[in-house]
Amino acid sequence: MTSAKTTVAEAHFPAPFREGLEYSSLARGTWNIVHTGMLIPESHQIFVCALGCLRGVVLTAAEMNALDRYSSIQIREENVLDGGMEDLMIEGVSDIIHKLNYQPKAILLFISCQHFFLAYDQKLVFSVLRERFPEIRFTDCYMIPTLRKSGMTPDQKMRIQMYSMWEPRPFDSKKVNLIGSNLQTSPSSELVRMVEDAGYEFWDLYRCKNFEDYLCMAEAPLNLVYEPAALMAAEELKKRLGQEYLYLSFSYGFSELEENYGRLAEKLHIEKPDFTADRERAVRAIKHAGDVIGETPIAVDYTFTFRILSFARMLLENGFRVTEIYADAFLPEDRENFEWIRANYPDIAVSSTNRPAMRFLHGSRRDREADSRLSKAPQETPGQSREPEPHTQYAHEPEKSGQKILAIGQKAAYFAGTDYFVNAAESGGYYGFDGIAQIMELMEDAFLHAKDGRTVIQRKGYGCESCL
Numbered sequence: 480m481t482s483a484k485t486t487v488a489e490a491h492f493p494a495p496f497r498e499g500l501e502y503s504s505l506a507r508g509t510w511n512i513v514h515t516g517m518l519i520p521e522s523h524q525i526f527v528c529a530l531g532c533l534r535g536v537v538l539t540a541a542e543m544n545a546l547d548r549y550s551s552i553q554i555r556e557e558n559v560l561d562g563g564m565e566d567l568m569i570e571g572v573s574d575i576i577h578k579l580n581y582q583p584k585a586i587l588l589f590i591s592c593q594h595f596f597l598a599y600d601q602k603l604v605f606s607v608l609r610e611r612f613p614e615i616r617f618t619d620c621y622m623i624p625t626l627r628k629s630g631m632t633p634d635q636k637m638r639i640q641m642y643s644m645w646e647p648r649p650f651d652s653k654k655v656n657l658i659g660s661n662l663q664t665s666p667s668s669e670l671v672r673m674v675e676d677a678g679y680e681f682w683d684l685y686r687c688k689n690f691e692d693y694l695c696m697a698e699a700p701l702n703l704v705y706e707p708a709a710l711m712a713a714e715e716l717k718k719r720l721g722q723e724y725l726y727l728s729f730s731y732g733f734s735e736l737e738e739n740y741g742r743l744a745e746k747l748h749i750e751k752p753d754f755t756a757d758r759e760r761a762v763r764a765i766k767h768a769g770d771v772i773g774e775t776p777i778a779v780d781y782t783f784t785f786r787i788l789s790f791a792r793m794l795l796e797n798g799f800r801v802t803e804i805y806a807d808a809f810l811p812e813d814r815e816n817f818e819w820i821r822a823n824y825p826d827i828a829v830s831s832t833n834r835p836a837m838r839f840l841h842g843s844r845r846d847r848e849a850d851s852r853l854s855k856a857p858q859e860t861p862g863q864s865r866e867p868e869p870h871t872q873y874a875h876e877p878e879k880s881g882q883k884i885l886a887i888g889q890k891a892a893y894f895a896g897t898d899y900f901v902n903a904a905e906s907g908g909y910y911g912f913d914g915i916a917q918i919m920e921l922m923e924d925a926f927l928h929a930k931d932g933r934t935v936i937q938r939k940g941y942g943c944e945s946c947l
Contacts, residue, residue, distance in 0.1 A: 659709020
């Protein structure tokens with residue numbers, strides 16, 4: 480065993496590995512704060528931070544063809560030393576707004592950790608900007624990596640700020656929101672159908688065609704949440720606007736899904752629909768995928784779904800051969816699934832995704848070869864060009880020797896070194912029995928058709944438009 484790899488039998492719950500120095504793999508399909516902020520229609524993002532930090536966010540905006548909705552203000556050494564951070568913010572944002580070729584309805588102003596180190600006056604900055612531009616809504620967003628390991632995470636904070644511009648409005652009893660999901664929930668999901676068939680309007684950010692639609696979501700007396708990272712946003716909206724919320728955890732267990740739909744029916748004041756046909760369709764899809772995939776080893780990772788243990792248990796209960804789970808932490812609500820897997824499949828491997836040792840354990844063979852070439856490369860003189868590097872194989876040793884591996888999620892694909900993988904993040908918007916059936920179809924397709932993994936996993940933000 481290593482500090483980056485263990486088994487379910489020996490793993491600690493909910494954190495299998497100690498925190499420390501972290502490694503970031505090349506799998507970039509997860510969303511970041513730039514992607515999430517772009518979901519607000521007619522909005523513009525302005526990042527205020529040092530040049531090194533700006534590099535990552537500007538590349539995200541460029542890769543998703545959204546540079547026209549992105550601006551930045553660079554913090555330099557003199558801005559830190561002269562005490563003029565407030566003036567830099569106010570005048571910089573004002574200059575950007577005046578130079579835009581359109582007037583945004585909202586500005587998402589991203590603050591960096593330097594602002595907190597300097598204790599700048601945020602209330603002053605926003606009050607002046609709101610006075611100068613009364614026709615524009617402003618909200619504070621945060622790019623503070625120092626928050627990752629203490630209290631609220633940047634992801635949780637971003638999902639709160641996404642709805643911070645909502646203001647109190649009279650409730651429309653026939654409106655229901657789904658909040659906190661980066662990806663659009665499949666319209667064929669029982670969740671969406673159940674709300675609409677009961678005569679309610681179903682709203683999420685993907686249904687907002689303009690900023691006014693976004694603001695009108697404050698009229699819904701009920702917010703639905705299935706992403707755990709959005710629970711704090713739901714709690715904040717209940718406190719601030721009086722909107723009730725219902726947490727319908729993203730489960731893959733049939734009984735838990737039925738319980739979720741039962742609680743939703745109570746909130747909607749309707750009888751719970753009969754989902755027998757949907758269950759049977761999911762069962763058929765599972766059986767068909769199992770017949771196709773057979774005994775092929777399957778690796779799963781947490782970027783595919785927050786409820787990775789619920790998903791792994793569903794696969795195991797239906798005869799799939801799950802051999803490895805890539806995750807650095809598990810949700811407390813998955814303890815029962817963890818104990819079930821431990822009792823029935825104790826030898827399944829649990830591997831970290833961010834321990835530095837992972838660079839050398841699995842599909843990072845390409846990285847090792849690159850390091851070797853660099854260490855042996857001759858010194859270049861100015862103007863001298865190097866011969867093109869030979870292409871290195873994406874797959875790692877086990878698959879290269881003939882053992883096919885099916886991965887669910889990009890990080891699992893990267894570390895397992897396989898081009899046979901389901902390319903999805905955050906459950907892909909597939910919820911419920913309908914979602915399980917669609918995921919089975921994705922697994923079959925991934926098993927039968929290899930992808931260009933080297934290219935695919937470098938695209939940021941699964942589901943976003945990409946110019947790459």
